[in-house]
Structure formats: structure tokens, C-alpha cells
Amino acid sequence: MKAGTGVKQVHLAAHFPGVNNTTVWSDPRAGSHIEFSSFAHFARTAERAKFDFLFLAEGLRLREQNDQIYDLDVVGRPDTFTILAALAAVTDRLGLAGTINSTFNEPYEVARQFATLDHLSAGRAAWNVVTSWDAFTGENFRRAGFLPQEARYERARAFLATVLELLDTWHGDEVIADPADGRFLSRAGAGTFAHTGNHFDIAGQFDVPRSPQGRPVIFQAGDSDEGREFAAAAADAIFSRHATLEAGQRFYADVKGRLAAYGRSPGQLKILPAATFVLAPTDEQARELAHEVRLQQVSGATATAFLEQVWNRDLSAYDPDGPLPDIDPEPGENVTARGRASVRMYRDPIATAREWRDRAQAKDLSIRELIIEVTGRQSFIGSPATVAATINDFVQADASDGFILVPHITPGGLDEFADTVVPLLQERGVYRTEYDSTTLREHLGLEVRR
Amino acid sequence: MTVSGAGRLHLAAALDGAGWHPAAWREPGARPAELLTARYWANLVTEAERGLLDFVTLEDALSLQSDSQHQPDARTDRVRGRLDAVLVAARVAPLTSHIGLIPTVTVTHTEPFHISTAIATLDWVSSGRAGVRVKVSARQDEFGHFGRRTLPDGPQAVSDLFAEAVDYVEVVRRLWDSWEDDAEIRDAATGRFIDRDKLHYIDFSGRWFSVKGPSITPRPPQGQPIVSALAHRDIAYQLLASSADVGFITPRDAASAAAVVAELASLQAAAGRAGEPVQLFADLLVFLDDSTTAAAQRRSRLDDLAGEPYRSDAQTFTGTPAELADLILQWQSAGLTGFRLRPAAIPHDLAQITRALVPELQRRGAFRLEYSAPAQPSRPPSLRRLLGLPRPANRYAEAQ
Numbered sequence: 001m002k003a004g005t006g007v008k009q010v011h012l013a014a015h016f017p018g019v020n021n022t023t024v025w026s027d028p029r030a031g032s033h034i035e036f037s038s039f040a041h042f043a044r045t046a047e048r049a050k051f052d053f054l055f056l057a058e059g060l061r062l063r064e065q066n067d068q069i070y071d072l073d074v075v076g077r078p079d080t081f082t083i084l085a086a087l088a089a090v091t092d093r094l095g096l097a098g099t100i101n102s103t104f105n106e107p108y109e110v111a112r113q114f115a116t117l118d119h120l121s122a123g124r125a126a127w128n129v130v131t132s133w134d135a136f137t138g139e140n141f142r143r144a145g146f147l148p149q150e151a152r153y154e155r156a157r158a159f160l161a162t163v164l165e166l167l168d169t170w171h172g173d174e175v176i177a178d179p180a181d182g183r184f185l186s187r188a189g190a191g192t193f194a195h196t197g198n199h200f201d202i203a204g205q206f207d208v209p210r211s212p213q214g215r216p217v218i219f220q221a222g223d224s225d226e227g228r229e230f231a232a233a234a235a236d237a238i239f240s241r242h243a244t245l246e247a248g249q250r251f252y253a254d255v256k257g258r259l260a261a262y263g264r265s266p267g268q269l270k271i272l273p274a275a276t277f278v279l280a281p282t283d284e285q286a287r288e289l290a291h292e293v294r295l296q297q298v299s300g301a302t303a304t305a306f307l308e309q310v311w312n313r314d315l316s317a318y319d320p321d322g323p324l325p326d327i328d329p330e331p332g333e334n335v336t337a338r339g340r341a342s343v344r345m346y347r348d349p350i351a352t353a354r355e356w357r358d359r360a361q362a363k364d365l366s367i368r369e370l371i372i373e374v375t376g377r378q379s380f381i382g383s384p385a386t387v388a389a390t391i392n393d394f395v396q397a398d399a400s401d402g403f404i405l406v407p408h409i410t411p412g413g414l415d416e417f418a419d420t421v422v423p424l425l426q427e428r429g430v431y432r433t434e435y436d437s438t439t440l441r442e443h444l445g446l447e448v449r450r
Numbered sequence: 451m452t453v454s455g456a457g458r459l460h461l462a463a464a465l466d467g468a469g470w471h472p473a474a475w476r477e478p479g480a481r482p483a484e485l486l487t488a489r490y491w492a493n494l495v496t497e498a499e500r501g502l503l504d505f506v507t508l509e510d511a512l513s514l515q516s517d518s519q520h521q522p523d524a525r526t527d528r529v530r531g532r533l534d535a536v537l538v539a540a541r542v543a544p545l546t547s548h549i550g551l552i553p554t555v556t557v558t559h560t561e562p563f564h565i566s567t568a569i570a571t572l573d574w575v576s577s578g579r580a581g582v583r584v585k586v587s588a589r590q591d592e593f594g595h596f597g598r599r600t601l602p603d604g605p606q607a608v609s610d611l612f613a614e615a616v617d618y619v620e621v622v623r624r625l626w627d628s629w630e631d632d633a634e635i636r637d638a639a640t641g642r643f644i645d646r647d648k649l650h651y652i653d654f655s656g657r658w659f660s661v662k663g664p665s666i667t668p669r670p671p672q673g674q675p676i677v678s679a680l681a682h683r684d685i686a687y688q689l690l691a692s693s694a695d696v697g698f699i700t701p702r703d704a705a706s707a708a709a710v711v712a713e714l715a716s717l718q719a720a721a722g723r724a725g726e727p728v729q730l731f732a733d734l735l736v737f738l739d740d741s742t743t744a745a746a747q748r749r750s751r752l753d754d755l756a757g758e759p760y761r762s763d764a765q766t767f768t769g770t771p772a773e774l775a776d777l778i779l780q781w782q783s784a785g786l787t788g789f790r791l792r793p794a795a796i797p798h799d800l801a802q803i804t805r806a807l808v809p810e811l812q813r814r815g816a817f818r819l820e821y822s823a824p825a826q827p828s829r830p831p832s833l834r835r836l837l838g839l840p841r842p843a844n845r846y847a848e849a850q
Contacts, residue, residue: 026638034668036544036575059666060563062649069646069664076629076644076668079564082571085540088488108512108595109560116534120488120541139662140563175531177475177482182755184475184482188524190531191514202597205522207514209486209531301641 010395010430011402011444012422013097014046015055015274017410019063021306021375022276023074024296024408031411033074038411039083040090045411049418050432052443053095053126053217054087055239055404056080060104061137063339065305066314070337072302074410081113088121095440097126097219102159103152104132104141107200110159111166114216115208123212123439128219128239131156136338153226158199160218160234169193170210213441213448223251232258236446237270239404242379248273248399270444275379275403279416283382290381293408294372303368306375309337310349310356320368324360329353379403384420391421392430459778459816460788460837461808462550462731463498463800464698465491466509467529470735470762472517473755474795475529481797486533488541494800495542498549501804502818504836505550507583507678507698507790510535512556512592520590528756536568536582543576548821550833552581552678557618558611559587559596563661565618566625573670578832581676581696584619584689586611612685617656619677619693624652626674627844628664650846672832673841680733682763684713690728691717695839696787697728700764704784707732711785729787729837733764734774737794738802742769752795764792771806779816787837 016039017023024030032038046054058080063070080098087096096117100110118125131152132138174190176183194203220231221239231238232255240251256266278293280286298306300320308315312330329349330336360370380387394400407413425431441448468475468482475482484490491508498506515530516523535553543551551572555565565582573580587593588608593601601607633648652663678696681687690697691714701707711730718724739745745768753759760766767774778789791807793799811817821831834841 025636025643026641034574036577040544061662062664062666069644069649071642071644071646074643075649076634076666078571078574078667079567081537082540082568082575085537086544086575089492089541089544104561105564106559106596106598112512112534113537116537119486119533120537122488139660141561141661142659143561170531175483175486177485179476179480179482182476182527184528185526185530188526200597202595204591204594205514207512207532208534211486299641 007430008396009432009445010391010425011270011272012049012051012431013053013055013095013272013402013404014042014051014414015057015404015406016042017074017407017413018057019059019074019077021073021297021302022406022408023410024293025074025410026296027409029409029412033410034076034078036083036086039087041411042414043087043091043094045414045418047091047094049414049422050435051094052402053097053124053440055097055128056083056099058099058101058130059339060101060132061140061339063337065308065337070305072299072305081117084125085117085120088117088124093124093435093438093443095124095126095217095443096121097128097217097440099128099130099221102129102131102156104137104143105159107159107162107166108202108206111163111206112208114163115167115211118211118213118216119208123441125211125213126217126219126440128221129156129160129235130221134338153230155199157230157234158197162195162197162200162202164215165195166193166206167210167215169206170208172210172214175209213439217440217444217446228255228258231255231269232264233262235269236441237272237444240271240273242273242275242403245394245397245399248394249397252398252400267445268447270401270446272402272404273400274406276406276408277380277387277417278378279382279384279387279420281383283386286382286386290378294377297408298368298372298375300368303371306371307367309334309340310352312336312349318367321366324357324367324370326357384424388421388424388428392425392428395430458818458838459782459811460504460729460731461501461803461811461817462505462507462552462788462790463503463803464507464509464733464790464792465494465498465796466792467515467532467796469795469799470792471752471756471760471794472528473752476755477752477795477798479797480795482529485529486531491538492542492545494796495546495549495551497797497800497804499546501808502821503549503804503808504788505552505579505581505676505833507552508535508538508554510554510556511585511589512559512587512595513589516591522591536565536572539580540572540575543572543579546576546579548579548831548836550579550581550676550836551576552583552676554583554585556587556592557584557615559592559598562618562621562659563625563665566622567665567667569622569675570626570665570667570670573672573675574667578671578830578834580670580672581678581833582622583678583680583698584615584693585679586615609685612689614658615679615689616692617654617658621652621654621659621661623674623677624654624845625661625663625665626669627846628652629667629669630844630847631669631673634668648847669844671830672834673844674834676833676837676839687714687717690714691723692721694728695726696837697730698733698790699730700733701781701784702765704781707781707786708784729839730785731788731790732781732786733790733792735762735764735766735792735794736774736799736803737766737768738771738774738799738806740770742773745769749794760794762792771802771810774807775810775814775816778811779814
């Protein structure tokens with residue numbers, strides 16, 4: 001039920017705590033990242049809070065640093081599709097979104113997995129389409145594919161288009177299953193396809209009849225110009241980075257502005273930044289708690305490791321509670337940290353190093369303190385009332401259409417948000433009190449394709 | 451009355467669509483319009499669990515069902531369209547608690563890394579009840595769906611596909627062992643989540659693929675989920691001998707069952723696996739009714755609807771549950787671990803298995819009365835335990 005007609009509604013979703021230093025595994029409340037009970041707890045909380053969907057990231061190679069498996073963050077996770085299918089059994093309405101790579105898969109298989117997930121969840125499947133480019137990840141796969149970076153989006157576009165083409169080979173009216181006259185299909189040749197292109201040359205018959213949503217909700221993650229264009233052309237939602245209100249508004253206007261060129265309207269692409277949060281009874285308490293969480297997230301060892309990723313060299317000789325190294329980063333290809341996306345954030349490591357050194361000197365910060373500062377504080381810090389108001393402000397000011405919340409504790413990190421912030425958003429009339437639809441596409445206010 | 455030790459009978463049901471007979475979907479009680487729903491599969495697996503079966507297998511392929519072995523047919527009078535079996539197994543796992551779940555996976559076109567983590571995850575989701583049935587694809591149409599290579603002609607091509615399957619299972623198994631059981635340490639003092647000395651690169655390199663590892667998924671509860679395959683002849687028996695825990699075979703009688711048992715034993719000895727004998731299940735397609743006549747009549751009615759007699763690769767049994775119990779106990783003495791029953795029509799023949807055959811076997815003291823085995827707190831329930839198989843040691847931990 002939607003209250004407050006005419007007021008823009010907030011969309012909320014939950015990101016299962018991931019393999020990164022946002023997730024605090026050392027907290028006494030932290031549970032398993034593998035056992036199904038953690039996923040079930042998390043999903044049930046999200047559904048209790050009437051969230052649009054739960055989101056799972058993917059990993060295809062364990063991250064390494066200095067040629068060793070990186071051991072400071074959570075390591076290991078289950079297979080995305082398998083967990084989402086199991087979660088469909090313990091939820092009724094919650095959307096089930098997963099990151100699935102377009103480099104180390106083939107369209108026929110991914111199409112049947114998403115069509116299956118959509119059938120088994122009665123229309124709740126979503127796909128965050130990502131690409132890989134590195135030979136490092138490729139070492140785990142037959143394809144062993146190394147893609148030049150500029151070919152990544154081309155392959156992703158072709159992959160997505162091919163999957164959608166396969167899904168569309170069934171129109172929804174083929175299965176009649178009439179025992180009396182013995183006709184199971186209304187026509188022969190359902191599922192027939194032939195696709196020829198630079199990346200895929202395939203033909204035959206797709207074997208999963210049309211699913212409730214027709215196609216999964218399509219996400220695109222990433223802020224690059226190519227990524228924005230890809231999203232404007234083909235995605236239903238963007239999974240972006242959280243930023244300031246003004247930067248969010250610029251991003252929102254930019255991306256929504258690109259839609260017209262593809263014959264789409266602004267409502268057909270939702271902007272959903274990932275956001276972390278820290279809640280406490282008062283704003284002051286929340287600020288204190290937020291600092292404690294930052295200390296948990298960035299241990300001395302994590303700070304050194306993070307610095308090494310920018311410096312591109314072994315810095316284990318430096319004390320994380322001491323000053324920054326006076327040597328410059330190693331130029332060239334980053335060989336220190338492999339298998340993580342964040343490395344590419346710093347395109348000019350020498351300039352970054354200079355800027356960080358100046359900042360640390362000016363404020364007398366140790367390595368650890370500096371890393372705590374530069375790796376960003378939590379997105380929303382405050383009392384439930386403050387956080388609810390801030391979230392609503394962002395949405396009403398068109399800095400986003402809602403948020404994908406990233407708790408730092410597994411599996412209970414969402415509970416407090418569900419219990420305290422959600423009711424306040426509901427009171428404001430900007431958030432549903434009950435699901436009024438069954439499919440994820442409808443939850444998100446997207447066009448349902450038949 | 452308890453049944454214990456060697457000779458304990460194991461039973462499984464092979465689930466496929468509305469049943470194995472092509473006209474099964476037209477039977478009263480069939481739910482042909484629900485074959486793509488979660489509820490349908492949850493009901494079937496729950497029914498199998500009600501019958502205390504060891505496991506269900508779920509059929510699958512990377513092509514639309516077809517009466518042709520190599521290409522699609524244009525039939526509209528038979529069940530067409532299906533769901534990915536691994537995901538169906540995952541979907542029903544949280545709704546069941548004892549029964550093993552063995553989806554079919556085509557190894558020819560898929561990534562061993564993805565399948566290893568998917569089955570490991572199925573094992574986590576089901577608390578130790580996962581297996582996989584590996585299947586080789588020699589269908590021209592499936593090669594066309596992937597477009598990466600073409601199916602070569604000749605017997606060498608098929609033999610290569612099976613050799614690739616052996617490599618595939620090797621990679622899947624190494625990945626399952628690539629994390630030692632106690633690799634996750636969560637040592638707050640040193641900030642280390644894992645002990646990385648307990649994670650292992652598998653460094654597999656073969657003719658068809660190389661895989662570095664380690665897995666992204668920790669070692670599953672069973673250590674090694676059950677690997678199984680269906681085998682009709684020597685080349686597939688080789689795959690069983692080298693790679694499988696469980697084999698599905700298609701003997702015509704007790705004597706031919708005994709011959710396969712013997713052949714497998716010698717192949718396993720040659721492969722250096724004599725110490726871990728493959729558990730052999732005979733496949734039987736079953737039409738079960740209260741009287742032999744009723745079963746025969748139903749079979750011929752279904753054949754009439756289909757327009758031709760149904761020919762199965764497995765021996766077909768038509769009769770009463772008591773007669774089937776006789777046959778099962780007679781064949782079992784050939785050295786079989788159990789039987790994988792293919793219900794001709796669902797729900798009818800599945801319910802006959804769970805509600806008539808199983809009670810009949812229980813009356814004869816030949817089948818378990820409940821799932822729970824004698825208390826062994828150190829070993830939680832699992833499919834391996836149900837089958838009487840040990841939890842294997844980790845190959846990498848042993849090497850140290």
C-alpha cells in the first residue's frame with residue numbers, strides 16, 4: 001500500500017555484507033558468511049522491512065596481495081545463483097538480485113539460470129551485469145579470457161543482448177498442457193534462435209519457457225561514462241556509489257538525461273546508490289559508534305594493506321601507527337593487489353600519494369588514521385530520525401531513487417534499521433507499509449514486459 | 451526391527467517432468483501446467499522424503515527435450531521446457547531436512563569452477579545433502595547453443611568427451627578440498643580471517659582446461675559431496691571407476707547386474723580405487739498398481755496415448771509394489787547398493803514407491819524405518835552418512 005499519493009516513494013534494498021573491509025567480522029555479534037542460516041536471517045529481515053530486494057555480490061578468484069591470498073577481510077562466499085534460489089524458499093516477495101559475470105559465462109547457461117530463478121521465485125529475479133578483464137581471474141576458467149579493457153563493455157552489451165534474445169524466444173503462450181487433446185505446446189519451434197555477432201555465434205532452441213517477469217530486472221554498477229551509457233541503453237537500475245547530495249543530483253540528472261536518446265523515460269531507470277549506516281539512539285552516540293566501527297574496519301594491518309594497493313609495493317616495514325612512507329608508489333601495472341576492483345579507483349597513484357602525505361602531515365595523521373579518513377566514513381550516521389530524514393531528503397531532492405543498504409555486521413546488521421528507520425519512513429508516507437505487488441519489476445515501478 | 455550394516459538397501463527416485471513416460475503428463479492427477487513452479491518440485495521432493503528415500507536425482511540437459519538424440523524434434527504433444535536442476539535442488543533444500551539432492555549437470559559445456567562452487571553451496575544450503583550427477587553431452591544441438599566448438603565425428607570424439615569429464619570431476623573435487631576444514635580462524639589478535647596456509651592452489655592443467663584455485667567457497671559440510679553418473683557401457687563405466695561415488699546402471703536382470711558389479715570392481719582396481727567401491731544403483735522404470743493387471747493396463751493406456759510403446763534405456767517393471775520388492779531383494783544380492791526408481795507417471799508411481807513399496811520393504815526388514823541413524827554426535831546427518839560413506843580426509847591436509 002502506498003501512502004502519501006504524489007510524494008516520491010523511497011526504494012530500499014539490502015546488500016549482504018561482502019568480502020571487503022566494510023564488513024566487521026571481528027565483532028562478537030558477527031556470524032557465518034557461508035551458512036545458509038545467515039542468508040535466511042538477512043533475507044527475512046529485508047522482507048520484514050518491505051525492501052525491494054536483497055543483493056549478492058560475486059567473487060571468482062580469491063583476492064591476493066604481494067602474491068599471497070589476502071587474509072584480513074572476510075574470505076570466501078557461496079555461489080550466487082544457488083543461494084538466491086534457496087532464498088526464494090524462505091521469502092515470498094523480496095527481490096533476489098545477483099552479480100553475474102559476463103566474461104566467464106556463456107549466454108545460454110546464464111539465460112536458463114535467470115529464467116529458472118525467476119520461475120522458482122515467481123518473478124523476483126534481478127541481474128547485476130558485470131565484466132572482468134583480468135587474466136588473473138581467468139586462471140580459474142576454461143575461457144581463461146583476457147579482454148582488453150575497451151572490449152569489456154562491448155562484450156557485456158553483446159552478452160546481455162544475447163541473453164535477452166534467448167529469453168524472448170518464448171512469448172508466454174506456448175505451454176497449454178491440455179491433457180484432453182494432447183497438446184502440450186501451442187506450436188512447434190518455441191525457443192528457436194540464431195545469433196551471429198562478434199562475441200557469440202550460436203543457434204538452436206532455448207529450453208526454459210517464459211518466466212513471470214519475462215526477463216530479470218537488469219542492474220548496472222559503475223560510474224564511468226561507458227557504464228552510464230550502458231545503463232541508459234539497457235539497464236533497469238544503476239547500483240552506484242554514494243556521494244554528497246549535490247554530486248548525487250548531478251549523477252542522477254546526467255544518467256536520467258541520457259535515457260531520451262534511447263526512447264526511454266526517466267522512471268524506467270532507478271538510481272540506487274550503495275550506502276552504509278550507523279544507528280544509535282542519539283546523533284552524538286551514533287558519531288561515537290561510527291568512529292569505533294571505523295577502527296574495527298581499518299586495523300593497522302588493513303591500513304598497511306590498503307596503502308600497499310596504492311603504493312604498488314611491499315610496505316610491511318612501515319608501522320601503521322607511524323607516518324606515511326616517504327618513498328613514492330611504484331609506477332606501472334598494479335602487481336601488488338589482484339582480484340579487487342577498488343585498485344583502479346586511483347588512476348594516478350603518485351599524485352594520490354602526494355596528496356595523502358600532505359594531508360597526513362597537515363593533520364598529524366598516522367597511516368591508520370589517514371586510511372580511516374580517506375576510505376570514507378559511513379554514508380548515514382545518526383539517530384533513526386536523522387537517518388530517515390536524510391534518506392528521504394536525498395530521494396526527494398532527486399539525488400537518488402533510494403538506497404542499497406550495506407550493513408557491516410552479518411547477519412544481524414540490518415535488524416535495527418528495519419525496526420527503527422523503516423517505521424519512520426512509513427510514517428512520512430514515503431515508504432510502503434505492505435507489498436502491493438508480487439514481482440520485483442512491479443516493486444520497483446518498472447514496466448512489466450509480457 | 452532394524453536394518454544395519456552391509457546389505458542395507460538404498461532407494462532413490464529419479465525425477466523428470468511429469469514422469470518418465472511421454473504421455474504421463476496427460477494422466478489424471480498429473481499437474482502439467484505446474485512443471486515450472488517451485489511448489490511442484492517441493493511437493494515431489496517432500497513426497498520422496500516422506501518415503502525415507504536416500505536421495506532424488508533431477509534430470510536436466512542444455513537443450514529442449516527431444517525424441518531425437520542429436521537435434522530438436524518438432525513435437526508439440528510431449529512435455530517441453532524445463533528448469534535448471536541445480537537451482538531446483540537449491541530451491542527445495544530449505545524445505546526438506548533429510549533427503550539427498552542430486553541435480554544433473556552437463557560437464558561438456560560448463561565451467562568446473564562454477565559447478566564446484568554451486569554444488570558446494572548446495573551442500574551448505576542443505577546442511578550436507580548435496581550431490582551431483584555429471585553428464586556428458588554428445589548432442590550436436592547443445593554444441594550449437596554454446597558455439598565454442600563443434601562436435602567432432604567418430605568414436606574418438608565420444609571417448610574424448612568422457613576423458614574431459616574425468617578431468618572435470620578432478621577439478622571439481624580438488625576445489626572442494628582447496629580449503630581445509632579449519633581454514634577460517636577469525637583471529638582478531640592478528641587481524642587474520644583465515645589461515646592462508648590452509649588454502650591451496652589446485653594448479654590443474656589438462657588437455658581441455660587449466661584451473662588455478664583455490665575455490666571461492668569453503669569446503670562443504672560433506673567435504674566431498676556425492677559425485678554420480680549414469681553408465682550404460684564400458685566408456686562410462688571407466689568414468690564411474692575413476693571419478694564417481696555412486697553409479698546408476700541399467701542391468702536387465704540379476705545376472706547382468708552381477709556382471710557390471712564385477713566389471714566395475716576390476717576397473718576400480720586398475721584405477722587404484724579398489725578401497726572406495728562405487729555404490730551401484732540399478733535403474734528401473736516402474737509402473738506400480740495394486741494388481742499386476744491394473745499396472746499393465748495403465749502402461750498400455752499410456753502407450754496408446756503416446757502412440758507407441760515407450761522404450762526405456764532401463765529395465766521396465768510393471769506390477770505390484772510387493773512384486774517389485776521381490777525383484778529388488780533378488781537383484782540386490784548381485785552386489786547392488788540400491789535402486790534408482792524412475793516413476794513412469796508422477797504423482798501416481800512416486801506415491802506408489804513412497805506409500806506402498808517402502809512399507810512393503812520395511813515389513814520385510816529390508817529398508818530403514820526412519821532417517822536418524824544411531825547417535826554419532828561427531829557426525830551430523832548427511833547424504834554420505836545416509837549412504838554409509840565416510841567423510842573423506844582432505845587431500846591437501848594429508849599431504850602436509
